[in-house]
Amino acid sequence: MNLKDIIKNMNLTVGLIIILSFLVLTIISTADLHILTPYNPNQLNFSQANLPPSSNHIFGTDQEGRDVFTRSLAALRIDFSIPFLIVGISMIIGTIIGILSGFFGGLLDEALMRITDIFLAFPGILLALAISEILGSTHLSLRLYLSALALAIVNWPIYARLVRAQILQVKNMPYITLAKVAGLNNFQIIKKHIIPHLVSLLLVYTTLDVGTIILNYSILAFFGLGAPPPTPELGRMVYDGLSALPQNWWSSIFPAIIITLMALGYSLAGDGLRDILDPRLGERTNV
Numbered sequence: 001m002n003l004k005d006i007i008k009n010m011n012l013t014v015g016l017i018i019i020l021s022f023l024v025l026t027i028i029s030t031a032d033l034h035i036l037t038p039y040n041p042n043q044l045n046f047s048q049a050n051l052p053p054s055s056n057h058i059f060g061t062d063q064e065g066r067d068v069f070t071r072s073l074a075a076l077r078i079d080f081s082i083p084f085l086i087v088g089i090s091m092i093i094g095t096i097i098g099i100l101s102g103f104f105g106g107l108l109d110e111a112l113m114r115i116t117d118i119f120l121a122f123p124g125i126l127l128a129l130a131i132s133e134i135l136g137s138t139h140l141s142l143r144l145y146l147s148a149l150a151l152a153i154v155n156w157p158i159y160a161r162l163v164r165a166q167i168l169q170v171k172n173m174p175y176i177t178l179a180k181v182a183g184l185n186n187f188q189i190i191k192k193h194i195i196p197h198l199v200s201l202l203l204v205y206t207t208l209d210v211g212t213i214i215l216n217y218s219i220l221a222f223f224g225l226g227a228p229p230p231t232p233e234l235g236r237m238v239y240d241g242l243s244a245l246p247q248n249w250w251s252s253i254f255p256a257i258i259i260t261l262m263a264l265g266y267s268l269a270g271d272g273l274r275d276i277l278d279p280r281l282g283e284r285t286n287v
Contacts, residue, residue: 005276012272018265026080029073039067041074042230050248060250062241068254075232075255079221080262082148083213087206089152094159095202099190101160102167113164116157124154125216132225144227147220151213162205163198170197200277207273211266218259234259 006012028035045065053060059068101112119127131150132143170176171194179189220226221235229236234255241251 006272009272009276011268012276015265015267015269015272018261019269022076022080022262022265025073026076030077033070033074036073037067037070039070041066041071041232050244053250059254060248062237062251063244063248068237068251071232071237072234072255072258075234075237076258078144078227078231079214079218079234079259082144083210083217086148086151086155086213086217087209089149090155090209091159091202091206093152094156094161095163095198097156098160098163099167099194102164103171103186103190103194109164112160116160119154119157120161122154125219127154128216128220129223129225132220143225144231147217147225151216151220155209155213158209159202159205162201166198166201167194170194204270204274204277207266208270211263211270214259214263214266 006016025036033041043066045061048057048061048065049063051057051061051065057067057069059072061067062071097112097116101109101116128147128150131153132147135143135146135150176189176193179193184192217226218233218235218238221233222239224236224239226233226236237255238252238259241248241253241255244251
């Protein structure tokens with residue numbers, strides 16, 4: 001894949017533009033939020049409550065007089081960053097289990113796949129909500145990370161299934177047999193001949209998965225299972241703004257648009273990567 005391939009693929013180009021735009025905003029707002037806005041994201045000012053979008057407040061203000069644009073930027077520190085942690089944990093756990101299951105087979109494969117099936121039997125977001133509520137109710141200060149852990153717990157089985165399916169296709173190939181004859185042990189075979197075959201698959205699916213996790217984490221935050229107040233989170237901002245509808249529509253709509261754009265960026269980028277790296281990956285990443 002080179003720059004020409006990226007430019008020629010509209011999905012990947014648009015997706016990367018969206019992702020990089022939010023990345024820049026996240027970096028700047030984390031380093032110094034006042035470069036982008038003069039307001040404090042948590043400062044209450046009831047005399048400025050429910051102001052519509054204007055030149056002074058381009059996203060308007062919420063019911064407590066806080067600038068919605070400023071709070072949206074501050075929320076990117078969590079909403080743009082935490083999905084990477086969740087996807088990273090999910091991918092590592094799922095890849096390890098998928099390799100063990102697919103490569104060694106037998107009773108180990110049977111046991112690991114039954115555990116995977118148990119997790120897949122429940123709707124992921126509902127299971128994550130339940131786990132987050134149980135863990136977060138006694139550790140409010142750690143609720144953000146416990147919610148991230150909950151999403152990782154329910155997300156790894158998909159990676160395990162994808163990796164296992166890929167390994168089953170390649171582990172009996174002639175070059176694997178030759179590697180065994182040459183005296184390579186299982187670890188060396190996995191490192192040199194199995195993992196390289198997983199790179200394209202994992203790159204495509206993790207890109208798509210970040211978009212899904214952005215939506216799922218926003219749902220947890222919507223129900224108050226993210227960072228404790230007054231830390232801004234886009235999902236919680238959507239929830240808080242609902243009580244002011246329809247007069248104050250901007251408090252919910254703008255954070256919802258940002259969530260949608262971030263998820264869309266990763267979805268487009270993932271589709272573009274799939275088309276470039278291997279169109280056949282489409283069938284597997286849609287599992």
